[in-house]
Amino acid sequence: MTDHPSTVPAGKPTSYSRVTLSRIMTAVDVNLYGTVHGGVLMKFVDDVAGAAAARHSGGTAVTASIDEIVFSEPVRVGDLVHAHAQVNWTGNTSMEVGVRVVAERWDSAEDEPVRVATAYLVFVGVDVGGAPRAVRPVLPETPEDERRFREAEIRRAHRLAKRRAIQAHRAG
Numbered sequence: 001m002t003d004h005p006s007t008v009p010a011g012k013p014t015s016y017s018r019v020t021l022s023r024i025m026t027a028v029d030v031n032l033y034g035t036v037h038g039g040v041l042m043k044f045v046d047d048v049a050g051a052a053a054a055r056h057s058g059g060t061a062v063t064a065s066i067d068e069i070v071f072s073e074p075v076r077v078g079d080l081v082h083a084h085a086q087v088n089w090t091g092n093t094s095m096e097v098g099v100r101v102v103a104e105r106w107d108s109a110e111d112e113p114v115r116v117a118t119a120y121l122v123f124v125g126v127d128v129g130g131a132p133r134a135v136r137p138v139l140p141e142t143p144e145d146e147r148r149f150r151e152a153e154i155r156r157a158h159r160l161a162k163r164r165a166i167q168a169h170r171a172g
């Protein structure tokens with residue numbers, strides 16, 4: 001565990017760091033079954049989450065962990081895919097970023113976009129030497145932001161409890 005400076009920069013509202021990346025999936029993105037490879041979507045998710053974390057923290061931020069990624073519907077070649085990211089929660093040096101991925105089907109462009117994936121990632125703000133640095137607090141603005149903030153706290157509590165339980169198990 002590293003010591004971090006006690007000065008915390010002023011907070012930013014959730015909307016400040018909200019980012020969307022969009023792209024059309026192509027034949028090079030597919031797996032053996034002809035749908036888009038999960039790894040392609042994971043890279044896309046990490047990219048958009050990293051952009052939101054960097055924007056919120058005003059500097060470099062690295063992926064510390066991917067808490068959860070759920071693929072709810074297949075993505076197909078030609079679909080226009082949008083990944084929406086926002087910083088849900090902040091700690092001292094870490095941030096939880098939530099990502100919602102939706103697809104506009106190439107052959108039914110007038111239908112509502114379909115949710116194809118959801119992910120939660122933890123990023124840590126780092127200085128030029130790669131050491132964790134304090135990040136400004138995120139300030140939830142809407143009831144939805146408040147709900148995401150509280151649910152991020154639940155995920156963090158579970159993550160820490162799991163780590164403690166495994167350490168205790170290994171210690172015998």
Ligand SMILES: CC(=O)SCCNC(=O)CCNC(=O)[C@H](O)C(C)(C)COP(=O)(O)OP(=O)(O)OC[C@H]1O[C@@H](n2cnc3c(N)ncnc32)[C@H](O)[C@@H]1OP(=O)(O)O
Nearest residue numbers: 001002050061062063064065091092093094122124126132
């Ligand atoms: C965008 C990209 O592609 S980046 C490339 C992929 N990622 C990387 O290369 C990152 C490699 N990892 C690292 O550099 C380091 O492990 C770091 C910077 C993430 C953490 O450094 P450490 O010195 O271990 O951190 P330290 O123990 O002081 O904890 C710092 C914060 O990180 C959080 N953290 C550390 N490890 C994890 C983890 N596995 N999962 C979630 N959070 C974590 C801590 O909870 C703490 O949060 P807080 O300050 O808000 O309470």
